[in-house]
Amino acid sequence: MTTLYATLGVPADATLDEIKLAYRRAAMKWHPDRNPGREAESHAAFQQIRDAYAILSDAEQRQVYDDVFEREMRRWEAEHAAQEAEERQAQEQARRVAQDHYEKMVAVAMRYADQGHARDVLFGILLGKDCETELAGRIADSVHALHQSRHACAESQAAAPADACTARTEIPTSPFEAFWQGLFRFR
The missing domain is CATH 1.10.287.110 (DnaJ domain)
Structure with missing residues (x-):
């Protein structure tokens, strides 16, 4: 003006x-x-x-x-301030709706992955639940990778009695500690 x-x-x-x-x-x-x-x-x-x-x-x-x-x-x-506040509120509401949708889709994918379904099946199920193609692909990839990681961890635990998946290898801070840990496997 x-x-x-x-x-x-x-x-x-x-x-x-x-x-x-x-x-x-x-x-x-x-x-x-x-x-x-x-x-x-x-x-x-x-x-x-x-x-x-x-x-x-x-x-x-x-x-x-x-x-x-x-x-x-x-x-x-x-x-103008009232209009901006309405727009921010609408954006926040849209963000919450998108977050809820994302969480539901992850839960669905996790449920089917726990039943042993492959990545492509997860992807197809998510598409059937009205999930956007790109998002369905990312969720299916992530959930499948997580499930495979859990499965591999469970297999390695069954093969070795030690906690192979959660054990941390400490890095020695001195040559003496390296020798001691190497000699006695002391942790």
């Missing part, structure tokens, strides 16, 4: 002398006689400049304009 001050090219706290000077410059620039071939455009601009000067050069009219403009700007800002 263009203000009367912007029309004349002065700040809102401009003095009367600054307003007069800006009016003269703008009037000279946009006078229809100085813009041959662009008479319609210059006439409209010149009229806006004259109207702005008429209001801003009169102290009472300028005060009324400033009061109304300030009130309208506060109203506009309040409406």
